[in-house]
Amino acid sequence: MPEAGSSASVVALEGRVGFDDFVHTGPRTLAGRYLRRQWQPVYHCADLEAGRAKPLRIMGETFALYRGASGEAHLVDGSCPHRGMQLAAGTVEGEAIRCFYHGWKYASDGQCVEQPAEESRFCAKIRIRAYPVREYLGLVFAYLGDGEPPAFPLYPEFEYFEGLLEIDSYQRSCNYFQNLENALDMSHVGYVHGDNVAAFSGIGLGRALTAEESDWGVEYTFRRKDGQIRINHFGMPNVFNMYALPTDPEIRWQESLFWWVPIDDESHMQFSLHRVPATGKDAERIRERRQARRKQINLAHQLLAEEILGGRLRLQDVDAEHCDIVRLQDDIAQLGQGRIVDRSKDHPGLADVGVIALRKLWRRELAALAEGRPTKSWTRPKGLGPSAWGLAGAPARVPATPEEASRNRAEIVDVRPFVEVDAQLRALGGL
Amino acid sequence: MPEAGSSASVVALEGRVGFDDFVHTGPRTLAGRYLRRQWQPVYHCADLEAGRAKPLRIMGETFALYRGASGEAHLVDGSCPHRGMQLAAGTVEGEAIRCFYHGWKYASDGQCVEQPAEESRFCAKIRIRAYPVREYLGLVFAYLGDGEPPAFPLYPEFEYFEGLLEIDSYQRSCNYFQNLENALDMSHVGYVHGDNVAAFSGIGLGRALTAEESDWGVEYTFRRKDGQIRINHFGMPNVFNMYALPTDPEIRWQESLFWWVPIDDESHMQFSLHRVPATGKDAERIRERRQARRKQINLAHQLLAEEILGGRLRLQDVDAEHCDIVRLQDDIAQLGQGRIVDRSKDHPGLADVGVIALRKLWRRELAALAEGRPTKSWTRPKGLGPSAWGLAGAPARVPATPEEASRNRAEIVDVRPFVEVDAQLRALGGL
């Protein structure tokens, strides 16, 4: 059980933040401290049964995540301070968790409340860290930083709308920042997802791209020859709000929200939400098709990517019926850079404006953090949303009353292939 | 073939021995030197066929263990000094071993006696180390230290008694010292082996425990509310003599002897002997039941423990018919601390008196070793034995004549599940 993050000897000299500093996210690293200042999604609500604890590895640290008898989710330190036992192997009692080894029991606020063999006041002195947790949009969010958490960021457009909210997260075995950069890089689409036809359709043409700092992070735009524009929004430090054409022909453009969260420095999760603007019979049909697809996809894209990059399999020989090809294509591109790409060898061009903007903002913020200067407070303006060629997702149907809230709330549909759920839990379990 | 022990850069400052020094047992480490001063069990006699050599990895070093044509066991260095070839891949000729690569032949005392292609006196100058070996109680013991070995420690109670001597060793993938500590830690029993019922029955209550230094190591006692006591004996540096209730309902209390021997710093063996006080029809029935069980247990506890600690399996879902649950429970507790637990973060309580005593003695002895001062000569008083609530194993029927010796000697029964034998040999083989 190596501690990727904690073993990284990343020394950030004042004001001199290198590309390496994006990469390492253990608790004592610059990027790790920066990411921990925000609420981060860490698990799927659906994967956490009541009365059960799970080991959870995030940014190189191991935690115990459990759902109490009340149904509430709790997150605490991964090890019992008594003798270092993994807490997730313990038992959940009400809202508390009891260590498997000697039965030390911790309330959900981390206070030790029982030490069966001790009979003393010793337990009052023992407290583990408990982390603020909130379930939202089908995901468990946690605040892993110091002090009071910031206000919990809400995404009303994804909560209240007519349609289905699909969750389709995945695990990828490379550094998370490679996925961040891939998002603000529209020019990869024509090749990575263009079925490798050399014809460049013009999507992501360098001179047609802009990437400007915004209140939330980066506004990333692409202007078509006819003047129409597409705007996507990146939210610092690791969220993306995108408008795109999905692979399902029945669904037209849809709005998505992505978070990239490190498991350790060589593995990360993409937590993905999609607003599917379908209702009634259409929604039913899509929901059914998606559930059938969860079983049909039985080839792990992670393994196929390794075969392809090892030269033993060709992308065109993969059975698309049993694999999510788009995901696999991105695997190839991002894993093809290596587990951790060496950015010092890069030769960015015009088409890399998004990547460059991202690195610039991160470097500036990490430098501020390293020097103890204030970092920028990113805020997402109300109603901000991505758009393409004049199309955009419908605005949130923000409810005025509790009754309206329950009526307006979109149904959450888990569309992760079962083979992917298994790979995720294995990677998040950390052992 | 990494050399775990030899690569550890453990510098022991004079008189300042840390918890880390217990952990590393390569030939140049403090703990490694300390453990090598005693005879250690390293293999099962039953696993060593005549005329065959086996690679053996103990405390981070690799040896060649073989049984000569005479039936005698021999232990020599793992590599041929000619060109570094693994000796265990060679052939056994009489009591000698011949290297697979160029046929250099070594007598069982390590002297090179043949170099077929050399025809010179060169071989007289080549000698590998041969290590004193003794077979006893079904186990191969070896002395891996420098100089003359100490007197071979005998356990007449385990040799001469009415009943069966069961051998039931196992391999565990964590540092050996975690298992040592687990022995002098009675309060884990109620949780780890209590089927995870939160009801603490009082076994191992802190204030009812004492751990006192003895001539042999540590006398570890527990006093029940009714005043009855249970006494187990720990023998420095790594033996335990225990009296306990086994899982087999037919067998009442039985006396056991355990050794914990490092394979490397992240894996160790527990060699286990049990005195089963059954004779006649009872013994026969027990022997048969045990042999059937060896096949029935076909789930490797090592693998199940990893699944459980990875959050993918629950202990209560394991099929007890096909797994040794008690062993698995200890796996979870000890592997749950990590491959090598970080003791600097511990918060020991009253119930940890045994663990504390153990660490104290080890630190004292290792400090003496580091400073070149004499270490304590541990001796096991004649007739010393564990007991519980007034019960104890019968005293040894020490024989007066050779005839009596063969009559009084208990039958040795190997009860290791076959899946466990396989796992052991794989781990001890080191590759």
Next chain:
Amino acid sequence: MPEAGSSASVVALEGRVGFDDFVHTGPRTLAGRYLRRQWQPVYHCADLEAGRAKPLRIMGETFALYRGASGEAHLVDGSCPHRGMQLAAGTVEGEAIRCFYHGWKYASDGQCVEQPAEESRFCAKIRIRAYPVREYLGLVFAYLGDGEPPAFPLYPEFEYFEGLLEIDSYQRSCNYFQNLENALDMSHVGYVHGDNVAAFSGIGLGRALTAEESDWGVEYTFRRKDGQIRINHFGMPNVFNMYALPTDPEIRWQESLFWWVPIDDESHMQFSLHRVPATGKDAERIRERRQARRKQINLAHQLLAEEILGGRLRLQDVDAEHCDIVRLQDDIAQLGQGRIVDRSKDHPGLADVGVIALRKLWRRELAALAEGRPTKSWTRPKGLGPSAWGLAGAPARVPATPEEASRNRAEIVDVRPFVEVDAQLRALGGL
């Protein structure tokens, strides 16, 4: 994707070259630089389809090897300088290769000729390294060094003769230099390949061996009691020209050519060519027998060797019908020394004259390289060939005209077991 070679911190002090310096062959190591001064075989022509790129790992570096539409083979750097993407995952277009990520296209001379999203002169500034490549005797040879490559070494005896040219390469999971040493070590034959019978037949008797520096490298001779001699030739730095009795009883003595090329420091390829002096019906029968054998051998010798060295399998229990036993025997000997043998512990004897000569030449040449002095220019005299007991391969039928050339050229027959081809491609693919 660890970079074994590049991470090795091998500092060669002037004039002081240790055994370790033979071992590490990354681009900045002494041995790596020395090996890169020669053309090296790196792949099988038969394994490279037209229009397809393959990742290739040689001496710790990763390259992209591809065959253009014209049928010509090309070798370029492994990563796209744009953002570090693995180039072999890209597509071959004519003689060019296009990156999978953003479609940057490189001509076979390494010049970037297209950057679809850039529309600028930027691509003129981007050039990757292209390496001289030549296909010869069924193998792809590459020059990986700096500056102009030396003259391409020809082996007319292997090109023009009456018979079949068999190719039977293999991958072995240890340092390449252990295999080099094994070649100039005739005394291993009686044991490693003597079915472990202790009877030493006198092959490789120390006083009957000589190893003299030659224009090409080392002339290695063995004199039989009757005065007959056997001469094999080693070509610096890593070629061997040998005359031996193969296992096929129908084929008498045959001449072979071997190259040992590191994949990384713990894995290497032996590229092997055999002149089979059979024609007509004999040749047909041998060819058919060999093709049948390719399927029949379905046990990977690499895996069997690990089982044997782990003490879990005995050589005599391996089914020779389904395994190449000679190869397995050498695996045991060479892997039995460890992935990288520690030569500082060696005790060489008279029978090691070949090994000693090899090390001496290598040390002398690496020292010259380290000190910036000229290294020796090795040349293979025309007509040089190995022989045994007065027998030798027929001289080359060097053609005088193109017509003669095509008539005189031996047919190339790939005899690698399919399980071996798979293992090779996996290892050479590097992932």
